[in-house]
Amino acid sequence: MTPIISVANLSKTYGSGFRALNDINLEIRRGEIFALLGPNGAGKTTLISIICGIANLSAGKVTVDGHDINADYRAARSLIGLVPQELHTDAFESVWATVSFSRGLFGKPKNPAHIEKVLKDLSLWDKKDAKIVTLSGGMKRRVMIAKALSHEPQVLFLDEPTAGVDVELRKGMWEVVRALQAKGVTIILTTHYIEEAEEMADRIGVINKGEIILVEDKAGLMQKLGKKRLKLYLQQKVEAIPPALAPYHLELSGSGCELTYNYDTKGERTGITSLLSDLRNAGIRISDLDTSQSSLEDIFVSLVRAP
């Protein structure tokens, strides 16, 4: 299946000389939820802005459903809905008017039934005549989502959509996102909440310093997450790991007083019982132990901290 979005050799250098994106190559699959993670200033918003037409690219090519974002911008943009990070709203407009305006801007004929459905899905129907200035932050965020959905996009960009949104509302938003995906809408989201990416995304991409450093299926990442670590604190220092323990691939640390064993919780056997038995046979006594599991956040942090 051809990707819905294809980014090839994309670079962006600002007038100041700052290189925000460096030779980005990325393909977004049709109908997936793709989470783009990265620290502040990594280039997430710049990448989204270029794809959506808000910023100019310096080099490379981007297509949306085969349409070049520059040469065939009308076809490309008409497929995209964007919910930007900041709450940009027309304060003195009513919810209904601003959402209808967005639909018109995208060249779609009036469809009050669709607008009504979008507002109801986002629990905004009872506020349809309210001026945006009177709404809470969470409601304004939903208005922005409603505007992005007003023209029935095939691709929805959500740039930090749940920033500053309470837990209940956040869950409601994700329900909407899942419903959109069920209808075939491709969703690209950036978020600081890694557990959200873990819960929602089909694939995860990590961007840092303007470069994509990882794109992987969530299932693949979860396999990494399945790895656990058993740390053994020894009563006495050992100079080297005995050859009999070689099959366990232990790591010796803490000046010879700690052993680390990595194992797979989803495997048939963890090997912990036999390891403890072999340690006793080798004359190594244990004073304490603990286990830990690496999270997506750990992987993310280690990736972005890598030189």
Add this chain to the structure above:
Amino acid sequence: MNFRAVRAIYLFEMARTWRTLLQSIVSPVVSTSLYFVVFGAAIGSRITSVEGVSYGTFIVPGLVMLSVLTQSIANASFGIYFPKFVGTIYELLSAPISYFEIVLGYVGAAATKSIILGLIILLTAGLFVPLQIHHPVWMLTFLVLTAVTFSLFGFIIGIWADGFEKLQMIPMLVVTPLTFLGGSFYSVNMLPSGWRTITLLNPVVYLISGFRWSFYEIADVSVGVSVGMTLSFLAVCMVTVWWIFKTGYRLKN
């Protein structure tokens, strides 16, 4: 052509006019009426006539032009500056709409408002002085041409401005003085020759002169020159707007 988008922008901007009716229509009409009272009735009664036309009647085209110029700039500059200020410009830039269509929506709405305002002021003037329009088609042509040209100019100012102070700067420090010195309240022929030559460097002179000619067939410069100068300024504004969108100046990073 994305007509629905142009229509959406146009109606959105027009809706703002009706929401701010006092500021958009009533306020300029009241201000202009005061000009008629002060210059037309109070001072004008001491001036018998200018080039064969009573002073009160003489200043009508200038006053209409004064309002059309300033309101065209104010409407168009605010119309595009406000989305930049509140950030909703992202929606315009990410929509499947050409730059020409964006300009058409904003400038069309700003020019419409100015033309409506100009006609209201003209009707108001009719309450104070007897009006005669010798060339109504030319009068409307000058009105539309001026409204469109200065709405484009206002659009440029709105893109250029990065603060409310800058938004006001050009209209207050450049356009208003040029309008007052452009023959709104006097004939350029009344000036000493040196000042007259300097005044002819003011583009507003040509707009007011042509507009006044359509009313009374009296002009400071020939009608052809007036039309030519107005079209030249329109062309300069169009090229500038084209360059803004081509380069993304103050719009795109």
